[in-house]
Amino acid sequence: MATIFTPGPALQSNSSEQNRFMEKLMAKILSFYDEQSLIDVTFKVSNPTAVVPAHRLILAAASPYFENLFRGEQGNNPVIEINDIDSDTLERLITFCYTGEAPITVNNVGAMLKAAIVLQLNDAINSCVDCIMKNINGYTLQAAYTLERETQCERLKQKLIEYEIKNFMEISRGVEFLSFDVEKLQRILESDNLNIPREEDAYDAIKRWFNYDVPARQEPLPHLIACLRLTQFDADFLLTHIQPLPGCELLAFKAISWIREPAARTKISMRFTEPRATCEETFLVICRSEMNYKLLQYNKAEDKWQEYASLEIDYTNYWPILKDENILFIGGYKNGVSCNIVRSLNIRNKTWQNLPAMNQARRGHRVVELDGKIYAIGGLEGNKVLSSVERYTPSDGWEFVSSLTVGRFDASAEILNGKLYVLGGRNINGALKLVECYNPDSNTWTSCADMTECRVSLHVRVHKGHIYVLEKYSANQSSQSVERYDPERNTWSKICCLNAEWARIENVFSFDNKLWSFGHPKHDDISSVSVYDEDNDRWVKKCSLPNVDRYTYNIVPVALLSSK
Structure with a gap:
């Protein structure tokens, strides 16, 4: 006879008896x-x-x-x-x-x-x-x-998606990624935890996937682009890269309106307006006091700088650049000799790795990233002024590309509209105001209009489709000369001076939707950090950096930083 057993109160009250x-x-x-x-x-x-x-x-x-x-x-x-x-x-x-x-x-x-x-x-x-x-x-x-x-196993599918979200940078470069179906790719791109250093990396991955089969993928493309955090791009990027994509014109227009018209944001329908959790960024500063190097991390919540790591570096004049989860230290100067060494510091686990050396030793050079490739430009080898340019990819190592029209060192470089601009610097004849532009598709350099002044060790930033130039040292003791380049008209024009109290500008960054300035004021012994208050046209002082010899700066995703 079948019965239904219901545990009685005595057995329920003694779980150890029941377990036995x-x-x-x-x-x-x-x-x-x-x-x-x-x-x-x-x-x-x-x-x-x-x-x-x-x-x-x-x-x-x-x-x-x-x-x-x-x-x-x-x-x-x-x-x-x-x-x-x-x-x-x-x-x-x-x-x-x-x-x-x-x-x-x-x-x-x-x-x-x-x-x-x-x-x-x-x-x-x-x-x-x-x-x-x-x-x-x-x-x-x-x-x-x-x-x-x-097997069509749903649990395996979900676990693989979690793996792809965590390892997206590696996955998106693989062959298998090009065959992802739209539903799978959309689930990945929607994730707030997508592990990417920059939102541009997600855009690059979509473009790679789209270009693999353009006719079949035009229809779903807008759905994938809508998964991007479009408001994290600037208007120039949206106009240049998003608007030309099939079916994405309205998405670009909405994002531009959201950026430029804050008062109208409540009327603009967009899926995502906040950055991904993994894309929150902070400053990571490499500072040197004599030959002691440290990484300092900016704590935004507490407005203070704290040591992130100590570094063992026995040379100077390297050029650091952020690449995925690593800071690459390229070239430099050691024991009176220019170096071609390349070292990589993994930000997350603070470990070093030697990468293939450049073909040519360089100091006073500049390094930029364009389309996932690292370019080392000009500089000095001993006393020789270099015009050579070489490019690095993990698959091919360092390869020479077309040389600069005019060799130079202590110049600056910036990326705009998929092209590389080199500005100013100096050669054996002195300071330069020459500007030239590299097109990676044709591997050619083209001369652009000269700057209005000769400039050395200048700071450049792209903003709203123009290149802004600010010199490190001010020749005018009351203000800093600022000019900007219009690539459409190939013209330079001077704009209002930066009326800041700097004796030496170390760098200017666009960060957290604000303009940040790093440098040494005229009447202060410590290195200062200030943020520009656009509404009141003034600079607001933030927590200062320790007073050390030299700084180099990177803006990195908070997710890359170790919690240890």
């Missing part, structure tokens, strides 16, 4: 299985031919597949044939029904997952997926993709 009872019960069931006692069903399996004994009650309780099988027409047969699972795999999963454990390895996980799906063993499926993700390098990502397609 369940442990003894399970131990007895396992002993029946080990001894093949009271067996009431045997599975006949091929490849290789074998028989696997079991107990109907245990299997039916562990799996809906077995429950339905035993309730069906052949459920009472003492021997049941299973033809789509090999004998070793079935035996492991039968054991799993008793113990909740199975010997899952990289070598058998594919067969185990497929069989677990057939047998509807959800816990075994989870264990298989965990094994795959734990050994993703050994098992290989490609094999995991293949297995996901073959």
